[in-house]
Amino acid sequence: MTTVNRFTVVALSLTxxxxxGQLGVITPYLGVFLDGRGFTSAEIxxxxxxxxxxxxIGPSLWxxxxDKTGKILFxxxxxxxxxVFSFIGVFWAFSFWYLTLTMGLMMMFWTAVLPQLEVLTLHTVDGDSKRYGRVRLWGSVGFIVLTVLVGQALDFFSTETPIYASMLVLSALFVSTLALRQPDTMQRNHSQSGSIWGYLRNKVVIVFLIVNGLLQVSFGAYYGFFALYMRDLGYTGMETGLLIALGVLVEVGIFLIAQKLIARFGVWRLLMLCLLATGLRWWVLGTLAEHFWLVFFSQFIHALSFGLNHSTSMQFIHHYFPSHIHGRIQAAYIGLAFGLGGAIGNYAAGQIWQQGSGAFETFAAASLCAVAGGLLLLLIKPAQMSQRHPLHS
Structure with a gap:
């Protein structure tokens, strides 16, 4: 690598x-912040x-x-x-709809960041998976560090702490992008034309998307209320931050061996394992969360719930579909599973939670969603997920 490239790689790692790191601030602690503002669990x-x-909406729009302009870095x-500009409104948004509008706009703009960063990074490292892995690893480091720091800060400061931390991190993020450079070799991608709906109207694909959607529905209770739940059970902010960070740490570990596991056991079997293990994870949180060590060990399942499941799903997409539609299939996967599934899960969890009195019911429902995904997976055979799409030429 040239000196310029080394500098760019450092800038990419920081970005x-x-x-x-911002996800490590806002994802676990947004519920704590909203609770401090006086919002009900349904509103959260x-x-x-x-x-x-x-x-x-966001990923496809950006x-x-x-694709049309080729101005990835811009x-x-x-x-x-x-x-950053949209997030500033959070400091004065005390009504539900004003805050919802502000956060919605922030998320819409936020969705422009990661896809372009991924494309930029892959071109900068010339597709070298080892270099990419070393750069991407800093994302997990940032998440862990910020999650633990903000969790500890909540032990000493108010529930407004997450938004002050977010403002600082988001501003630093923008500054870090000013040090990035777009490689001259990057070209617009004109190959991804035509509709992908023909590829999506397939039993294996439909089951795959619904199964992942159900898994993300089950995550609604965890993403929305885990930090509040731990606080209500008497855990400190530091303990909560460490538990969340542990989940991300084991996720990093599973990424390192995911390809070997996929090669040995196959996509179908690993997806089934992830779904059933996640169902167990939510059941433990709903029934035995007052025991620290059980919660501690349940966080190891995050390696399966997210890390292995995501790696296995990406392997399925890249093997099952032709390469020229991988980007749009991934967008459909993210939009339907994480977007629609996540939204349904968040809304349902908020309705059931009832300021903590419905914690068991919420995590029990989450557990049933994950197990239901496993049962749905029985509609297709393991061999079907290791083949190519019928339209794959």
């Missing part, structure tokens, strides 16, 4: 650390659902602009800048 769930829906910086 990943700040991007995922509804707000989470609205901002999650932006994950359906990807379309990037869109990345624009997304970061607009995210």
């Amino acid at each position: 990943y650390a700040l991007y995922f 769930g509804e707000l989470f659902a609205v901002i999650t829906l932006a994950r359906i 990807a379309g602009i990037a 869109i990345l910086r624009l997304g970061c800048a607009l995210t």
Whole structure:
């Protein structure tokens, strides 16, 4: 690598650390902040659902602009800048709809960041998976560090702490993008034309998307209320932060061996394992969360719930579909599973939670959703997920 490339890689690593560090601030602790503002659990769930829906619209919108203009870095910086400006409104947003609008806009702009960052990084490292892995690793480091720091800060400061931390991290993120450079070799992608609906109207694909959607529905209770739940059970902010960070740490570990596991056991079997293990994880949280060590060990299942499941799903997409539609299939996967599934899960969890009195019912419902995904997976055979799509030429 040249000196310029080394500098760019350092800047990319910092950008990943700040991007995922912001997720480590807002994802676990947004519920704590909203509770401090006096919102009910139903309102928290509804707000989470609205901002999650932006994950359906945002990625396709920004990807379309990037594809037409080829200005990947400009869109990345624009997304970061607009995210900062829209987030400023949170400091004065005390009504439900004002805060929902502010957070929804922030998330819409936020969705422009990661896809462009991924494309930029892959071109910068010339597709070298080892270099990419070293850069991407800093995202997990950023998440863990910020999650633990903000969790500890909540032990000493008010529930407004997450938004002050977010403002600082988002501003630093924008500054870090100013040090990035777009490689001259990057070209617009004109190959991804035509409709993908023909590929989606397939039993294996439909089951795959619904199964992942159900898994994300089950995550609604965890993303929306885990930190509040731990606080209500008497855990400190530091303990909660460490538990969340543990989940991300084991997720990093599973990424390192995911390909070997997929090669040995196959996509179908690993997806089934992830779904059933996640069902167990939510059941333990709903019934035995007052025992620290059980919660501690349940967080190890995050390696399956997210890490292995996501790696296995990506392997399925890249093997099952032709390469020229991988980007749009991934967008459909993210939009339908994480966007729609996540929004339904957040909304439902908020309705059931009832300021904590419905914690068991919420996690029990989450457990049933994950198990239901496993049962649905029985509609297709393991061999069907290791083949190619019938339209794959």
